[in-house]
Amino acid sequence: MDEKPRNVSGSLCPAMSSAEILGDKWTLLLLREMFLGTTRFGGFQKAIPRMSPSILSKRLKTLEAAEIIVRKPFPAAQAGEYRLTRSGRELGPIVENMAIWGMRWRKRSIAAQDCDVGGFMWDFHRTLNTQGLPDGETVILVKISDRRELNAWWVIANGDAVDLCPDDPGHEVDVYLTAPLSTLVALWLGDVSVKDAIDAKTAFIEGDRHLTNSAQDWMAQSPFVGVKSAVAGP
Structure with a gap:
């Protein structure tokens, strides 16, 4: 030692x-x-x-x-x-x-920094709100549209257990979430809602109708998403 x-x-x-x-x-x-x-x-x-x-x-x-x-x-x-x-x-x-x-x-600096895709997706999968998902297995394929490598991640939820796979595990996908990394980070930090991201065409969600309609309920978010940014000043 x-x-x-x-x-x-x-x-x-x-x-x-x-x-x-x-x-x-x-x-x-x-x-x-x-x-x-x-x-x-x-x-x-x-x-x-x-x-x-x-x-x-x-x-x-x-x-x-x-x-x-x-x-x-x-x-x-x-x-x-x-x-x-x-x-x-x-x-x-x-x-x-x-x-x-x-x-x-430092929220603006946090959102703008060059985050590691693998590290971010690890946080994403373990902060998925499983309470917003139906019973049984749900497979979410997250496609990061502005990355050439590590641009597809399978998030497999079953009850409270959530697994992350960077390679196709062979499970049928229930819902597809496609967005650039910056939008995924903004969703995770709570800077933008799912509806606003879809309306702005920076995020696309396709698949099971119930899952697409309830995406805000199951979307992964930081444990500190409720913390409001302070106004700079003396």
């Missing part, structure tokens, strides 16, 4: 001490994933595809050395799972408030 983090700044400020461990984009994304329920190395890779395995391993070791997480090995298996400790769980409100602050003050 790595040595415990050193006080690089030389400051006795507790906020600085915390920042030396947490003040890194990859670390915050990693913690966010843990609060969303991810516990396995492979799960982190799927959720944060731009994070290299070496960086992921290093950040996990840093959090483990800081006693924010613990690694629990599985019997007769190399892979284990990572769990938050008591101090790690106390970071929950901090990470949540950072997300709320970002939605209030």
